[in-house]
Each structure stands twice: as C-alpha cells, then as structure tokens.
Amino acid sequence: MTATEDTSTAHQKAYERIHELILTGRIAPGERLRERNLGALLGLSRTPVREALRRLSSEGTVRFEPNRGVYVEEIDRGELLEIFDIGAALESRCARLAARKIGGEALDVLQDCLDGMTGLAARSERNPGPDYVKLDKRFHSTIVAATGNRKLQALVEHVVSLPVLSSAFRQYGPEDFRRSVRQHGEILEAIRSGDEAWAEVAMRNHILTGRNAVVKQDATAGD
Amino acid sequence: MTATEDTSTAHQKAYERIHELILTGRIAPGERLRERNLGALLGLSRTPVREALRRLSSEGTVRFEPNRGVYVEEIDRGELLEIFDIGAALESRCARLAARKIGGEALDVLQDCLDGMTGLAARSERNPGPDYVKLDKRFHSTIVAATGNRKLQALVEHVVSLPVLSSAFRQYGPEDFRRSVRQHGEILEAIRSGDEAWAEVAMRNHILTGRNAVVKQDATAGD
DNA sequence: CGTCGCCAAATGGTATACAACATGGTTCCG
DNA sequence: CGGAACCATGTTGTATACCATTTGGCGACG
Numbered sequence: 167m168t169a170t171e172d173t174s175t176a177h178q179k180a181y182e183r184i185h186e187l188i189l190t191g192r193i194a195p196g197e198r199l200r201e202r203n204l205g206a207l208l209g210l211s212r213t214p215v216r217e218a219l220r221r222l223s224s225e226g227t228v229r230f231e232p233n234r235g236v237y238v239e240e241i242d243r244g245e246l247l248e249i250f251d252i253g254a255a256l257e258s259r260c261a262r263l264a265a266r267k268i269g270g271e272a273l274d275v276l277q278d279c280l281d282g283m284t285g286l287a288a289r290s291e292r293n294p295g296p297d298y299v300k301l302d303k304r305f306h307s308t309i310v311a312a313t314g315n316r317k318l319q320a321l322v323e324h325v326v327s328l329p330v331l332s333s334a335f336r337q338y339g340p341e342d343f344r345r346s347v348r349q350h351g352e353i354l355e356a357i358r359s360g361d362e363a364w365a366e367v368a369m370r371n372h373i374l375t376g377r378n379a380v381v382k383q384d385a386t387a388g389d
Numbered sequence: 390m391t392a393t394e395d396t397s398t399a400h401q402k403a404y405e406r407i408h409e410l411i412l413t414g415r416i417a418p419g420e421r422l423r424e425r426n427l428g429a430l431l432g433l434s435r436t437p438v439r440e441a442l443r444r445l446s447s448e449g450t451v452r453f454e455p456n457r458g459v460y461v462e463e464i465d466r467g468e469l470l471e472i473f474d475i476g477a478a479l480e481s482r483c484a485r486l487a488a489r490k491i492g493g494e495a496l497d498v499l500q501d502c503l504d505g506m507t508g509l510a511a512r513s514e515r516n517p518g519p520d521y522v523k524l525d526k527r528f529h530s531t532i533v534a535a536t537g538n539r540k541l542q543a544l545v546e547h548v549v550s551l552p553v554l555s556s557a558f559r560q561y562g563p564e565d566f567r568r569s570v571r572q573h574g575e576i577l578e579a580i581r582s583g584d585e586a587w588a589e590v591a592m593r594n595h596i597l598t599g600r601n602a603v604v605k606q607d608a609t610a611g612d
Numbered sequence: 613c614g615t616c617g618c619c620a621a622a623t624g625g626t627a628t629a630c631a632a633c634a635t636g637g638t639t640c641c642g
Numbered sequence: 643c644g645g646a647a648c649c650a651t652g653t654t655g656t657a658t659a660c661c662a663t664t665t666g667g668c669g670a671c672g
Binding site: 398399400433434435436437455456457458 | 625626627628632633634635
C-alpha cells in the first residue's frame with residue numbers, strides 16, 4: 167500500500183466522490199457547493215462532507231468564503247501551465263529520490279500499473295478513460311511515496327490533484343496514450359536501474375509532454 | 390490583505406493555535422493530539438478542531454490514523470533539507486512571477502514588513518522571536534499571493550507551514566537576523582524593479598541561506 | 613416610482629449527542 | 643501460573659440540533 171485508498175470512512179468517500187465530480191467537470195469551476203446537497207447526494211451527513219471540503223480547500227481545489235459557501239476554484243490557462251511547471255519540478259525530484267531509495271514491492275506496484283496501462287492503451291479503439299487515469303495516478307503516487315518524504319508527498323498530491331491529469335487527458339488520442347505508456351516504461355526502467363539523473367529527466371519529459379498537450383489545446387481553441 | 394488572517398471563525402483560530410503549538414515544539418513530533426483536549430484548551434468544540442486537523446493533515450503536518458487518533462508528523466534532517474530545496478524552487482519561482490505582476494499595494498505591504506523586521510533586528514540584544522517570524526511569513530505570503538496563482542499559493546503555504554521557518558530560526562543569532570533583513574531588502578528591491586531573474590536568485594539565495602543554518606545545526610549536533 | 617429597511621427562508625458555523633472502534637485491565641479457565 | 647476472552651473506558655467517526663449570518667423579497671416611506 168503506497169497510496170491512500172481507505173474507502174472505509176465516510177470522510178474518504180466524500181473526498182473521493184467530490185473530487186471526482188470536480189475533476190470530471192460535473193461540478194463546474196466557480197460553482198457553489200451546498201453541504202446539505204452533497205450530503206444528501208452521497209448519503210452522508212454534513213460533517214464528513216465538510217471535512218472533505220476542508221481538505222479540498224487546503225489543496226486549492228475549492229474555496230471557502232466565510233459564511234457564504236464553498237466554491238470550486240477556477241484556474242485559467244496561465245495558472246494551469248504554471249502548475250505543470252511546478253509539477254515537473256516536484257515530480258522529477260521525486261523520481262530522482264525514488265531511484266535512490268525505492269524498494270522491491272513498490273517496483274512491483276509500478277510494474278503492475280504499467281502493465282495495466284499498456285493493456286488499456288492497446289485497445290486503441292477509444293479513450294481508455296477513467297481507468298487509465300486511476301492507474302496513472304497510482305503510478306505517480308507510488309513514486310512519490312517511495313521518496314519517504316511525507317511533506318513532499320503531500321505537496322505532489324496537491325499539485326496533481328485537480329488539473330494535471332484531467333486537463334491533459336481530455337484531448338488525448340490513442341497515440342498519445344501509447345506515448346504516455348512508453349514514457350512510464352522509461353521512468354520505471356530508470357528508477358529500477360537506480361539511475362537518478364535518467365529518472366529525473368524521464369519524469370520531467372513525461373510531465374512536460376502533458377503540459378504541451380494543454381498548450382496545443384489552447385492553441386487550437388485560440389484558432 | 391494578501392495572506393489568510395481571518396481570525397473570526399473558530400476553525401481558523403483552532404488552526405492557527407494548533408499550528409503554532411506544533412511549530413513552537415510545545416507539541417512534540419510523534420505526539421498524539423486528542424481532539425477533546427484541544428477543544429477544551431482552546432475553548433472550542435471538537436468540530437472546528439477536527440476541521441483544523443484535517444487541514445493540517447492535508448498539509449502533512451499531522452497524520453490521521455483511522456480510529457486511532459491524530460499524531461504530529463515527524464521529520465528527519467534529510468526530509469527537512471529536501472523541503473528547503475523544494476521551498477527554494479517554489480519560492481524563487483514565485484519571486485519571478487511576482488516581479489512581473491506585483492501591484493503597488495502589495496509592494497507597500499512588503500515595505501512595511503521589511504521596516505518591521507529591520508526594527509526588530511536592530512535591537513540585537515536577543516532573539517527577535519515570534520514577531521520576526523510573523524513578519525517574515527507575511528513577507529513571503531505577500532509575494533506568493535502576488536503571483537495570482539492560487540494553487541501555487543496553497544503549495545508554498547504548505548511547504549513553509551511547518552519546518553522552514555522554525556527550524557532555521559531556532560539557532561539564528563543577531564547577525565543572522567541582520568543578514569536575513571538584508572536579503573529581504575534585496576528581494577524587495579529586485580521585485581520592485583521588475584527584474585525577474587534577480588528576484589528569482591535573490592529569493593533562492595535567501596532560502597538556501599536558511600537551509601544552510603539547518604545544515605550547520607546538524608553538523609554542530611553531530612559533533 | 614424608487615429606495616431603504618425589515619422579515620423570512622436558506623445556508624454555513626458550531627456544539628452536542630450518539631455510534632463504532634480500539635485499548636487496557638480483569639477475570640475466568642486451562 | 644499463564645493466556646485468552648470479556649467488559650469498562652476512553653477516543654474517534656458520524657449524525658443531528660441549534661445558532662449566526664447572509665440573502666432575497668416585500669412593504670412602507672420618501
């Protein structure tokens with residue numbers, strides 16, 4: 167167990183569901199989140215919902231306006247690209263540390279994720295979808311956890327949380343996913359071989375590829 | 390108002406107080422936090438305390454063990470130095486962005502902080518103490534806020550939250566504080582002049598100076 | 613007719629009550 | 643005498659209730 171996956175508590179369930187609602191766009195940026203509504207929707211009381219919202223607020227995903235409600239944070243393209251740069255800096259550092267310190271079981275997890283993503287990307291018929299996102303997230307979380315630095319782990323989870331995955335994947339085509347798989351393979355190989363420098367640049371390369379997808383998306387929209 | 394300073398809500402008060410208790414070491418790393426105790430201590434109920442703890446947990450300062458309590462995260466020297474590196478990367482980036490985008494009022498705030506710190510460091514009799522820490526934090530928060538990037542802001546707040554300030558200041562002497570003031574002056578001058586490259590390296594220089602204090606502290610302890 | 617102020621409904625903020633789980637001690641049995 | 647099951651106690655997890663604040667509308671007044 168490298169990543170956080172405790173679904174047993176109501177708080178965790180609320181966090182995951184709300185996060186997913188925001189990530190998938192079913193709750194739009196700027197929209198207000200009513201605690202009672204969410205509680206009813208998820209079959210929970212306001213208490214765990216509020217705790218989940220506090221967590222999301224701390225991650226910068228939502229915003230508490232005192233006595234006036236909770237709103238989904240909006241991010242513009244500029245912020246998003248900035249976040250990718252930050253993510254590249256943080257995660258490449260994680261990859262370097264992971265190459266130095268990772269253990270066998272974590273390597274197995276990474277291999278499993280890679281296999282799963284390979285399988286999903288192989289059926290190139292259409293968008294691999296949320297399953298791929300999950301595996302991708304697990305892959306990265308495992309690497310971050312392997313650094314053994316909790317603070318760093320918290321940071322990266324926050325960066326990756328909202329935009330990095332969703333925005334990049336939104337317009338990925340089959341060939342993009344295959345390239346993503348290839349890059350994950352490179353990262354894993356670099357980490358497994360303990361080559362810190364390679365792991366670092368492989369990760370940076372991977373993240374900045376995602377960034378570029380957003381840039382292209384922007385350019386397309388701008389045309 | 391650039392930083393978060395809403396003391397009107399119980400949640401905020403709980404967060405600030407608990408955070409301070411941990412930062413000042415009055416609650417030791419690894420120690421258990423009982424919600425009921427904290428509530429009684431602060432004159433609040435468990436609800437805002439729990440929300441504050443969730444926030445601290447999200448920031449990596451404390452750790453929830455399901456059904457078994459909340460504990461203060463422990464950080465070893467290696468992690469701490471890592472965090473300084475991350476902080477240097479993030480904050481230097483912030484300084485660069487701030488140099489590009491900062492407005493007049495924020496510059497005034499920075500100047501006020503600098504003046505305050507100058508005054509405190511001038512009476513070199515003894516440790517300027519918590520007031521200096523507060524001004525320092527406000528200075529940095531203002532710069533981060535000036536980037537206009539909320540996500541980035543959330544990240545930096547998390548990095549700085551626990552160790553960066555307290556650990557570095559712990560063994561600062563009068564001359565260290567004067568140097569700190571000088572560095573803040575350089576940063577402000579760089580930002581005010583809009584020199585992005587200078588602002589970036591001035592901030593990096595400042596953070597890594599703090600890092601070095603920890604390194605020396607480590608070496609001294611190791612002797 | 614416009615505006616200011618008040619009232620009511622809704623919502624967030626906090627406190628309290630209840631349920632589930634963990635823990636430590638005691639007792640009973642082997 | 644040792645160990646395992648059980649119960650008492652405390653603490654966390656969640657739900658509910660109550661209070662404060664906001665907000666939108668209605669009516670009175672200028």
